[in-house]
Amino acid sequence: MIEVLRWVIWRDMTLALRRKSEVLTAVLFFVIVVSLFPLGVGPEKNTLATIAPGVLWVAALLASMLSLNRLFADDYNDGTLEQLIISSQPLAMIVFGKIMSHWFLTGLPLVLISPLLGYQLGLDPDSIIILMLTLLIGTPVLSLIGAVGAGLTLGVRGGGVLLSLLILPLYIPVLIFGSGAVEAARTGLGVEAHFSLLGAFLVGAMILAPIGAAAALRISLD
Amino acid sequence: MLECIGLECVRGDRTLFSDLSFSVKEGELLHLKGANGSGKTSLLRMLTGLMSAAEGEIQWNGENIRKLREEYQKEMLYIGHLPGIKGDLTALENLRVNNALNGTEISEEEAWDALGEIGLKGREDLPARALSQGQGRRVALAKMLVSKAKIWILDEPFVALDVKAVAMLQKVLDNHLQQNGMIVLTTHQEFTVSHANVHMLDLGQGVA
Numbered sequence: 243m244i245e246v247l248r249w250v251i252w253r254d255m256t257l258a259l260r261r262k263s264e265v266l267t268a269v270l271f272f273v274i275v276v277s278l279f280p281l282g283v284g285p286e287k288n289t290l291a292t293i294a295p296g297v298l299w300v301a302a303l304l305a306s307m308l309s310l311n312r313l314f315a316d317d318y319n320d321g322t323l324e325q326l327i328i329s330s331q332p333l334a335m336i337v338f339g340k341i342m343s344h345w346f347l348t349g350l351p352l353v354l355i356s357p358l359l360g361y362q363l364g365l366d367p368d369s370i371i372i373l374m375l376t377l378l379i380g381t382p383v384l385s386l387i388g389a390v391g392a393g394l395t396l397g398v399r400g401g402g403v404l405l406s407l408l409i410l411p412l413y414i415p416v417l418i419f420g421s422g423a424v425e426a427a428r429t430g431l432g433v434e435a436h437f438s439l440l441g442a443f444l445v446g447a448m449i450l451a452p453i454g455a456a457a458a459l460r461i462s463l464d
Numbered sequence: 465m466l467e468c469i470g471l472e473c474v475r476g477d478r479t480l481f482s483d484l485s486f487s488v489k490e491g492e493l494l495h496l497k498g499a500n501g502s503g504k505t506s507l508l509r510m511l512t513g514l515m516s517a518a519e520g521e522i523q524w525n526g527e528n529i530r531k532l533r534e535e536y537q538k539e540m541l542y543i544g545h546l547p548g549i550k551g552d553l554t555a556l557e558n559l560r561v562n563n564a565l566n567g568t569e570i571s572e573e574e575a576w577d578a579l580g581e582i583g584l585k586g587r588e589d590l591p592a593r594a595l596s597q598g599q600g601r602r603v604a605l606a607k608m609l610v611s612k613a614k615i616w617i618l619d620e621p622f623v624a625l626d627v628k629a630v631a632m633l634q635k636v637l638d639n640h641l642q643q644n645g646m647i648v649l650t651t652h653q654e655f656t657v658s659h660a661n662v663h664m665l666d667l668g669q670g671v672a
Contacts, residue, residue, distance in 0.1 A: 249561055253561050253565070257553065321547060324514055325548045325562060325566070326565060327514060328512050328514060328537050329566045329567060330534050330537045330538035330568075331566070331567040332534065336565065464516055
Protein backbone atom coordinates (compact mmCIF):
# COMPACT_ATOMS: atom_id res chain seq x y z
CA MET A 243 0.00 0.00 0.00
CA ILE A 244 2.87 2.34 0.84
CA GLU A 245 4.48 1.29 -2.44
CA VAL A 246 1.42 2.53 -4.30
CA LEU A 247 1.58 5.84 -2.47
CA ARG A 248 5.22 6.19 -3.50
CA TRP A 249 4.40 5.45 -7.14
CA VAL A 250 1.49 7.90 -7.30
CA ILE A 251 3.60 10.67 -5.85
CA TRP A 252 6.48 9.83 -8.17
CA ARG A 253 4.13 9.87 -11.15
CA ASP A 254 2.38 13.13 -10.37
CA MET A 255 5.57 14.92 -9.43
CA THR A 256 7.35 13.73 -12.58
CA LEU A 257 4.44 14.83 -14.73
CA ALA A 258 4.30 18.24 -13.08
CA LEU A 259 8.04 18.81 -13.27
CA ARG A 260 7.99 18.09 -16.99
CA ARG A 261 5.58 20.99 -17.35
CA LYS A 262 7.23 23.52 -15.12
CA SER A 263 5.04 26.48 -16.02
CA GLU A 264 2.02 24.87 -14.41
CA VAL A 265 3.86 24.37 -11.14
CA LEU A 266 4.71 28.04 -10.93
CA THR A 267 1.15 29.26 -11.56
CA ALA A 268 0.00 29.02 -7.93
CA VAL A 269 3.08 30.65 -6.47
CA LEU A 270 3.09 33.42 -9.05
CA PHE A 271 -0.57 34.14 -8.42
CA PHE A 272 0.10 34.31 -4.68
CA VAL A 273 3.02 36.70 -5.11
CA ILE A 274 1.18 38.93 -7.56
CA VAL A 275 -2.00 39.27 -5.51
CA VAL A 276 -0.17 40.04 -2.29
CA SER A 277 2.17 42.47 -4.02
CA LEU A 278 -0.75 44.42 -5.45
CA PHE A 279 -2.13 45.33 -2.04
CA PRO A 280 0.54 47.84 -1.03
CA LEU A 281 -0.02 49.52 -4.39
CA GLY A 282 -3.77 49.64 -3.98
CA VAL A 283 -4.04 50.40 -0.28
CA GLY A 284 -1.04 52.68 -0.05
CA PRO A 285 2.32 52.13 1.64
CA GLU A 286 1.20 53.12 5.15
CA LYS A 287 2.92 50.56 7.36
CA ASN A 288 0.34 50.17 10.12
CA THR A 289 -2.54 49.73 7.71
CA LEU A 290 -0.64 47.09 5.78
CA ALA A 291 0.33 45.18 8.91
CA THR A 292 -3.30 45.24 10.05
CA ILE A 293 -4.64 43.72 6.85
CA ALA A 294 -1.63 41.44 6.26
CA PRO A 295 -2.96 38.26 7.95
CA GLY A 296 -6.22 38.39 6.02
CA VAL A 297 -4.62 39.32 2.71
CA LEU A 298 -1.98 36.61 2.92
CA TRP A 299 -4.45 33.94 3.89
CA VAL A 300 -7.07 34.86 1.31
CA ALA A 301 -4.42 34.96 -1.42
CA ALA A 302 -3.04 31.59 -0.34
CA LEU A 303 -6.53 30.12 -0.33
CA LEU A 304 -7.32 31.35 -3.82
CA ALA A 305 -3.92 30.26 -5.10
CA SER A 306 -4.38 26.72 -3.88
CA MET A 307 -7.86 26.63 -5.39
CA LEU A 308 -6.54 27.73 -8.76
CA SER A 309 -5.19 24.37 -9.86
CA LEU A 310 -7.77 22.22 -8.08
CA ASN A 311 -9.99 21.52 -11.05
CA ARG A 312 -6.99 20.02 -12.82
CA LEU A 313 -6.27 17.61 -9.98
CA PHE A 314 -8.18 14.79 -11.65
CA ALA A 315 -9.11 16.35 -15.01
CA ASP A 316 -5.95 15.30 -16.90
CA ASP A 317 -6.21 11.73 -15.68
CA TYR A 318 -9.89 11.73 -16.58
CA ASN A 319 -9.25 12.90 -20.13
CA ASP A 320 -6.55 10.40 -21.01
CA GLY A 321 -8.25 7.41 -19.40
CA THR A 322 -5.69 6.83 -16.67
CA LEU A 323 -8.29 7.70 -14.04
CA GLU A 324 -10.51 4.76 -14.93
CA GLN A 325 -7.47 2.53 -14.70
CA LEU A 326 -6.79 3.92 -11.21
CA ILE A 327 -10.37 3.26 -10.16
CA ILE A 328 -10.27 -0.37 -11.22
CA SER A 329 -6.85 -0.86 -9.65
CA SER A 330 -6.57 -3.66 -7.14
CA GLN A 331 -5.12 -1.14 -4.70
CA PRO A 332 -7.35 0.95 -2.43
CA LEU A 333 -8.56 3.98 -4.35
CA ALA A 334 -8.53 6.19 -1.25
CA MET A 335 -4.80 5.53 -0.92
CA ILE A 336 -4.16 6.48 -4.54
CA VAL A 337 -6.25 9.60 -4.12
CA PHE A 338 -4.33 10.46 -0.96
CA GLY A 339 -1.11 10.24 -2.95
CA LYS A 340 -2.50 12.58 -5.58
CA ILE A 341 -3.57 15.07 -2.93
CA MET A 342 -0.12 14.94 -1.35
CA SER A 343 1.50 15.67 -4.71
CA HIS A 344 -0.91 18.53 -5.23
CA TRP A 345 0.11 19.98 -1.91
CA PHE A 346 3.84 19.54 -2.59
CA LEU A 347 3.39 21.43 -5.84
CA THR A 348 0.99 24.19 -4.79
CA GLY A 349 0.79 24.37 -0.99
CA LEU A 350 4.39 23.92 0.04
CA PRO A 351 5.79 26.63 -2.27
CA LEU A 352 3.27 29.06 -0.75
CA VAL A 353 4.51 28.21 2.73
CA LEU A 354 8.10 28.71 1.67
CA ILE A 355 7.58 32.06 0.01
CA SER A 356 5.20 33.47 2.63
CA PRO A 357 7.92 34.94 4.94
CA LEU A 358 9.05 37.19 2.14
CA LEU A 359 5.53 38.42 1.45
CA GLY A 360 4.82 38.80 5.18
CA TYR A 361 7.89 40.94 5.48
CA GLN A 362 6.78 42.96 2.50
CA LEU A 363 3.51 43.76 4.28
CA GLY A 364 5.36 44.78 7.42
CA LEU A 365 4.65 41.80 9.69
CA ASP A 366 7.03 41.36 12.61
CA PRO A 367 9.27 38.25 12.71
CA ASP A 368 7.21 36.43 15.35
CA SER A 369 4.01 36.84 13.34
CA ILE A 370 5.82 35.67 10.23
CA ILE A 371 6.77 32.41 11.94
CA ILE A 372 3.16 31.95 13.03
CA LEU A 373 2.05 32.72 9.46
CA MET A 374 4.31 30.01 8.09
CA LEU A 375 3.11 27.50 10.64
CA THR A 376 -0.57 28.21 9.99
CA LEU A 377 -0.01 27.86 6.26
CA LEU A 378 1.93 24.64 6.84
CA ILE A 379 -1.03 23.14 8.68
CA GLY A 380 -3.76 24.93 6.74
CA THR A 381 -2.81 24.45 3.08
CA PRO A 382 -2.90 20.62 3.26
CA VAL A 383 -6.46 20.94 4.60
CA LEU A 384 -7.31 23.10 1.58
CA SER A 385 -5.90 20.48 -0.82
CA LEU A 386 -7.72 17.67 0.99
CA ILE A 387 -11.12 19.36 1.06
CA GLY A 388 -10.63 20.61 -2.49
CA ALA A 389 -10.05 17.08 -3.75
CA VAL A 390 -13.56 16.05 -2.73
CA GLY A 391 -15.00 18.97 -4.68
CA ALA A 392 -12.74 18.27 -7.64
CA GLY A 393 -13.93 14.66 -7.68
CA LEU A 394 -17.58 15.65 -7.56
CA THR A 395 -17.36 18.25 -10.33
CA LEU A 396 -15.25 16.09 -12.63
CA GLY A 397 -16.47 16.16 -16.20
CA VAL A 398 -19.17 18.72 -15.42
CA ARG A 399 -19.32 21.62 -17.84
CA GLY A 400 -18.52 24.85 -16.02
CA GLY A 401 -17.18 22.70 -13.21
CA GLY A 402 -14.74 25.41 -12.13
CA VAL A 403 -17.45 27.74 -10.86
CA LEU A 404 -19.37 24.91 -9.27
CA LEU A 405 -16.22 23.72 -7.58
CA SER A 406 -15.63 27.13 -5.99
CA LEU A 407 -19.22 27.35 -4.79
CA LEU A 408 -19.00 23.88 -3.37
CA ILE A 409 -15.79 24.12 -1.42
CA LEU A 410 -15.49 27.78 -0.42
CA PRO A 411 -17.88 27.37 2.51
CA LEU A 412 -15.72 24.51 3.73
CA TYR A 413 -12.58 26.63 3.40
CA ILE A 414 -13.97 29.40 5.59
CA PRO A 415 -13.17 27.82 8.99
CA VAL A 416 -9.58 27.25 7.87
CA LEU A 417 -9.37 30.85 6.71
CA ILE A 418 -10.81 32.20 9.96
CA PHE A 419 -8.52 30.27 12.26
CA GLY A 420 -5.49 30.59 10.00
CA SER A 421 -5.60 34.33 9.67
CA GLY A 422 -6.93 34.60 13.22
CA ALA A 423 -3.77 32.99 14.56
CA VAL A 424 -1.56 35.44 12.72
CA GLU A 425 -3.68 38.34 13.89
CA ALA A 426 -3.52 37.07 17.48
CA ALA A 427 0.26 36.73 17.26
CA ARG A 428 0.52 40.24 15.86
CA THR A 429 -1.44 41.74 18.73
CA GLY A 430 0.35 39.61 21.32
CA LEU A 431 -2.47 37.20 22.19
CA GLY A 432 -2.19 33.42 22.56
CA VAL A 433 -2.35 31.25 19.48
CA GLU A 434 -2.74 27.78 21.02
CA ALA A 435 -6.49 27.58 20.48
CA HIS A 436 -6.16 28.46 16.80
CA PHE A 437 -3.49 25.85 16.29
CA SER A 438 -5.45 23.17 18.10
CA LEU A 439 -8.40 23.77 15.81
CA LEU A 440 -6.29 23.89 12.64
CA GLY A 441 -4.62 20.65 13.72
CA ALA A 442 -8.00 19.07 14.30
CA PHE A 443 -9.13 20.15 10.82
CA LEU A 444 -6.01 18.57 9.34
CA VAL A 445 -6.44 15.26 11.13
CA GLY A 446 -10.14 15.10 10.28
CA ALA A 447 -9.55 16.00 6.64
CA MET A 448 -6.69 13.52 6.27
CA ILE A 449 -8.92 10.69 7.41
CA LEU A 450 -12.17 11.66 5.69
CA ALA A 451 -11.23 13.54 2.52
CA PRO A 452 -9.44 10.71 0.63
CA ILE A 453 -12.38 8.39 1.27
CA GLY A 454 -14.84 11.08 0.21
CA ALA A 455 -12.86 11.98 -2.90
CA ALA A 456 -12.56 8.31 -3.87
CA ALA A 457 -16.32 7.88 -3.57
CA ALA A 458 -16.86 11.08 -5.56
CA LEU A 459 -14.65 9.79 -8.38
CA ARG A 460 -16.52 6.49 -8.51
CA ILE A 461 -19.78 8.43 -8.89
CA SER A 462 -18.33 10.78 -11.51
CA LEU A 463 -17.20 7.90 -13.73
CA ASP A 464 -20.33 5.81 -13.36
CA MET B 465 -16.10 -17.85 -14.12
CA LEU B 466 -17.84 -14.62 -14.94
CA GLU B 467 -21.60 -14.71 -14.89
CA CYS B 468 -24.06 -11.96 -15.73
CA ILE B 469 -27.67 -12.28 -14.69
CA GLY B 470 -30.45 -10.13 -16.06
CA LEU B 471 -28.38 -7.04 -16.82
CA GLU B 472 -30.10 -3.86 -17.87
CA CYS B 473 -28.41 -0.72 -19.12
CA VAL B 474 -30.10 2.66 -19.12
CA ARG B 475 -28.44 5.75 -20.53
CA GLY B 476 -30.44 8.91 -20.11
CA ASP B 477 -34.01 7.82 -20.71
CA ARG B 478 -33.19 5.10 -23.20
CA THR B 479 -32.87 1.45 -22.34
CA LEU B 480 -29.93 0.08 -24.33
CA PHE B 481 -30.44 -3.53 -23.37
CA SER B 482 -32.33 -5.42 -20.73
CA ASP B 483 -32.53 -8.89 -19.27
CA LEU B 484 -29.14 -9.82 -20.64
CA SER B 485 -27.66 -13.00 -19.21
CA PHE B 486 -24.50 -14.81 -20.23
CA SER B 487 -21.41 -16.37 -18.77
CA VAL B 488 -17.75 -16.65 -19.69
CA LYS B 489 -15.88 -19.76 -18.58
CA GLU B 490 -12.19 -20.50 -18.42
CA GLY B 491 -10.55 -20.64 -21.82
CA GLU B 492 -13.48 -18.89 -23.50
CA LEU B 493 -13.61 -15.76 -25.56
CA LEU B 494 -16.77 -13.70 -25.76
CA HIS B 495 -17.03 -11.47 -28.79
CA LEU B 496 -19.54 -8.66 -28.30
CA LYS B 497 -21.16 -7.40 -31.45
CA GLY B 498 -23.69 -4.76 -32.20
CA ALA B 499 -24.29 -1.47 -33.95
CA ASN B 500 -22.79 1.79 -32.74
CA GLY B 501 -24.68 2.90 -29.69
CA SER B 502 -25.99 -0.55 -28.85
CA GLY B 503 -24.26 -0.47 -25.46
CA LYS B 504 -21.10 -2.52 -26.04
CA THR B 505 -18.81 -0.15 -24.20
CA SER B 506 -21.38 0.31 -21.45
CA LEU B 507 -21.54 -3.44 -21.00
CA LEU B 508 -17.76 -3.68 -20.83
CA ARG B 509 -17.62 -0.90 -18.26
CA MET B 510 -20.20 -2.77 -16.20
CA LEU B 511 -18.02 -5.87 -16.34
CA THR B 512 -15.10 -3.86 -14.99
CA GLY B 513 -17.20 -2.45 -12.17
CA LEU B 514 -16.76 1.13 -13.38
CA MET B 515 -20.44 1.44 -14.18
CA SER B 516 -23.31 0.03 -12.22
CA ALA B 517 -26.07 -1.87 -13.94
CA ALA B 518 -29.61 -0.53 -13.67
CA GLU B 519 -30.81 -4.06 -13.02
CA GLY B 520 -29.23 -7.44 -12.51
CA GLU B 521 -25.85 -8.43 -11.21
CA ILE B 522 -22.44 -9.60 -12.30
CA GLN B 523 -20.81 -12.47 -10.47
CA TRP B 524 -17.22 -13.57 -10.37
CA ASN B 525 -16.96 -17.19 -9.20
CA GLY B 526 -20.39 -16.88 -7.68
CA GLU B 527 -19.94 -13.61 -5.84
CA ASN B 528 -21.10 -10.15 -6.80
CA ILE B 529 -18.19 -8.09 -8.19
CA ARG B 530 -19.46 -5.04 -6.29
CA LYS B 531 -18.81 -6.94 -3.08
CA LEU B 532 -15.49 -8.40 -4.17
CA ARG B 533 -14.30 -5.11 -5.61
CA GLU B 534 -10.47 -5.11 -5.16
CA GLU B 535 -10.30 -8.89 -5.08
CA TYR B 536 -12.01 -9.04 -8.47
CA GLN B 537 -10.04 -6.12 -9.84
CA LYS B 538 -6.83 -8.02 -9.13
CA GLU B 539 -8.02 -10.73 -11.53
CA MET B 540 -9.14 -8.34 -14.24
CA LEU B 541 -7.40 -6.33 -16.93
CA TYR B 542 -9.32 -3.64 -18.79
CA ILE B 543 -8.12 -1.75 -21.81
CA GLY B 544 -10.67 0.84 -22.83
CA HIS B 545 -10.87 2.98 -25.91
CA LEU B 546 -8.92 5.70 -24.13
CA PRO B 547 -5.34 4.46 -24.06
CA GLY B 548 -4.76 5.28 -20.41
CA ILE B 549 -1.21 6.45 -20.93
CA LYS B 550 0.44 9.73 -20.01
CA GLY B 551 1.87 11.77 -22.87
CA ASP B 552 4.61 13.24 -20.72
CA LEU B 553 5.91 9.91 -19.51
CA THR B 554 8.00 7.59 -21.67
CA ALA B 555 6.58 4.31 -22.91
CA LEU B 556 8.68 2.49 -20.33
CA GLU B 557 7.58 4.70 -17.45
CA ASN B 558 3.96 4.41 -18.54
CA LEU B 559 4.07 0.64 -18.52
CA ARG B 560 5.85 0.42 -15.19
CA VAL B 561 3.75 3.00 -13.38
CA ASN B 562 0.47 1.59 -14.72
CA ASN B 563 1.39 -1.82 -13.42
CA ALA B 564 2.66 -0.54 -10.11
CA LEU B 565 -0.51 1.45 -9.49
CA ASN B 566 -2.48 -1.65 -10.24
CA GLY B 567 -0.57 -3.43 -7.50
CA THR B 568 1.36 -5.67 -9.88
CA GLU B 569 4.80 -4.15 -9.91
CA ILE B 570 7.14 -5.26 -12.69
CA SER B 571 10.89 -4.88 -12.97
CA GLU B 572 12.50 -2.61 -15.51
CA GLU B 573 13.76 -5.62 -17.51
CA GLU B 574 10.27 -7.06 -17.77
CA ALA B 575 9.01 -3.73 -19.07
CA TRP B 576 11.83 -3.50 -21.64
CA ASP B 577 11.07 -7.03 -22.82
CA ALA B 578 7.36 -6.43 -23.12
CA LEU B 579 7.81 -3.24 -25.11
CA GLY B 580 10.33 -4.91 -27.38
CA GLU B 581 7.98 -7.80 -27.96
CA ILE B 582 5.07 -5.52 -28.86
CA GLY B 583 7.24 -3.84 -31.49
CA LEU B 584 8.38 -0.66 -29.80
CA LYS B 585 12.08 -1.49 -29.75
CA GLY B 586 14.14 1.69 -29.76
CA ARG B 587 11.17 3.81 -28.72
CA GLU B 588 10.98 2.79 -25.08
CA ASP B 589 12.51 6.06 -23.97
CA LEU B 590 10.42 8.45 -26.03
CA PRO B 591 7.67 10.45 -24.38
CA ALA B 592 4.42 8.74 -25.27
CA ARG B 593 3.09 11.86 -26.96
CA ALA B 594 5.88 11.58 -29.55
CA LEU B 595 4.50 8.20 -30.59
CA SER B 596 1.97 7.67 -33.34
CA GLN B 597 -1.57 6.65 -32.44
CA GLY B 598 -0.93 3.02 -33.26
CA GLN B 599 2.27 3.01 -31.24
CA GLY B 600 0.41 4.59 -28.34
CA ARG B 601 -2.11 1.76 -28.52
CA ARG B 602 0.77 -0.70 -28.41
CA VAL B 603 2.01 0.82 -25.17
CA ALA B 604 -1.42 0.22 -23.69
CA LEU B 605 -1.54 -3.30 -25.09
CA ALA B 606 1.92 -4.12 -23.71
CA LYS B 607 0.13 -4.41 -20.38
CA MET B 608 -1.39 -7.66 -21.61
CA LEU B 609 2.06 -9.20 -22.02
CA VAL B 610 3.00 -8.67 -18.40
CA SER B 611 -0.47 -9.15 -16.96
CA LYS B 612 -1.29 -11.98 -14.59
CA ALA B 613 -5.00 -11.21 -14.70
CA LYS B 614 -7.42 -14.04 -15.44
CA ILE B 615 -10.00 -12.07 -17.33
CA TRP B 616 -9.22 -9.52 -20.00
CA ILE B 617 -11.83 -6.97 -20.97
CA LEU B 618 -10.84 -5.25 -24.20
CA ASP B 619 -12.67 -2.42 -25.91
CA GLU B 620 -11.76 -2.38 -29.62
CA PRO B 621 -8.25 -3.75 -29.13
CA PHE B 622 -7.51 -3.91 -32.85
CA VAL B 623 -8.20 -0.24 -33.55
CA ALA B 624 -5.31 1.75 -35.11
CA LEU B 625 -3.05 -1.31 -35.31
CA ASP B 626 -1.21 -2.36 -38.47
CA VAL B 627 -1.39 -5.85 -39.96
CA LYS B 628 1.66 -7.08 -38.08
CA ALA B 629 0.41 -5.83 -34.77
CA VAL B 630 -3.00 -7.37 -35.34
CA ALA B 631 -1.38 -10.74 -36.03
CA MET B 632 0.69 -10.45 -32.88
CA LEU B 633 -2.27 -9.43 -30.78
CA GLN B 634 -4.18 -12.49 -32.00
CA LYS B 635 -1.29 -14.64 -30.85
CA VAL B 636 -1.30 -12.97 -27.44
CA LEU B 637 -5.04 -13.56 -27.11
CA ASP B 638 -4.53 -17.17 -28.15
CA ASN B 639 -1.87 -17.70 -25.52
CA HIS B 640 -4.04 -16.26 -22.83
CA LEU B 641 -6.91 -18.56 -23.75
CA GLN B 642 -4.63 -21.57 -23.80
CA GLN B 643 -3.63 -20.78 -20.26
CA ASN B 644 -7.30 -20.96 -19.30
CA GLY B 645 -7.75 -17.21 -19.34
CA MET B 646 -10.99 -15.49 -20.27
CA ILE B 647 -11.50 -12.67 -22.73
CA VAL B 648 -14.42 -10.38 -23.43
CA LEU B 649 -13.88 -8.03 -26.33
CA THR B 650 -15.65 -5.83 -28.82
CA THR B 651 -14.41 -5.31 -32.34
CA HIS B 652 -15.79 -4.63 -35.77
CA GLN B 653 -12.78 -6.32 -37.32
CA GLU B 654 -12.54 -9.93 -38.35
CA PHE B 655 -10.09 -11.90 -36.31
CA THR B 656 -9.20 -15.52 -35.74
CA VAL B 657 -8.03 -17.29 -32.64
CA SER B 658 -7.23 -20.90 -33.29
CA HIS B 659 -7.65 -22.66 -29.97
CA ALA B 660 -10.54 -20.85 -28.59
CA ASN B 661 -14.00 -21.49 -27.67
CA VAL B 662 -15.39 -18.33 -29.25
CA HIS B 663 -18.89 -17.20 -28.41
CA MET B 664 -20.74 -14.32 -29.93
CA LEU B 665 -23.15 -12.00 -28.28
CA ASP B 666 -25.04 -9.58 -30.47
CA LEU B 667 -26.50 -6.53 -28.80
CA GLY B 668 -28.43 -5.84 -31.97
CA GLN B 669 -29.20 -2.58 -33.66
CA GLY B 670 -29.38 -0.47 -30.57
CA VAL B 671 -32.31 1.76 -29.88
CA ALA B 672 -33.14 4.15 -32.66
